[in-house]
Amino acid sequence: MLTAIAYGLAIVLNLFCVFIGLRFLLAPQPAAAGYGVPAKTDGAYLTIKGLRDATYGILGLALLLIAGADAEAWFMVIVALLPLGDTLIVLRHGGTKATAFGIHFATAVVMFVSAGLLFAS
Template identity: 35%
Template sequence: MKTISQKTAYIASLATGLLLIFIGVRFFLAPLHAEADYGIQTGLSSNFAFCYIKGIRDMATGILTLVLLLNKEFRSLGWLMLCMGIVPVTDFLIVLNSAYHQSSHLYPHLTAVLICLTVGPYYLYTTKNSTMQKVTPAQ
């Protein structure tokens, strides 16, 4: 039987992956709205290079999160979450230093940081490290 911690980590990981894919797709389909919801304003209305870079980054991370989760690669998912925690930290700082930011735009980035810093270590501490079996030479 799965514990509440296992279920919570699984649901948080699933939601994170799905939301990242949604956010990524949104940066391609509605770049100005996605940029505003991210918490910054580039002032560009015809060059969406930033939006496309942000969109593909989020889509790829979301897809990788789901692939690892659905294949039960929990230790790898833990490393991904922990290492990729730098992304929402940086996003948070970018929005915080934006002249036009609203505090409500900081909360999603802070939530992502908290998910990465709790789910990542949870998976690392609760899954066994896969070790290669030692091969003994035949005598």
């Protein structure tokens, strides 16, 4: 049962990264607003973020499939640094605390929980 929950949560988190990446690639301005800091650029940086997020999601799925739970758990621990950094970015650039902590920090916490479940499975 624990293994199914661990793998299921990891798959959902990775697919969510792919979704976020695709959203930044296909609808960059609304995606940036949802991130917590509206974009004031030509879109190149938003495309970079989209590509980064989608790639991390695909890499996570590949690790889970090919290398197994331990590799995916370490991946989750390391990649959780991204939403922690995003928390600080949103706070530093005038975003709301609700977005910073309710979306980004909470995402990091869920990723650490996912890693713990994967290590335990």
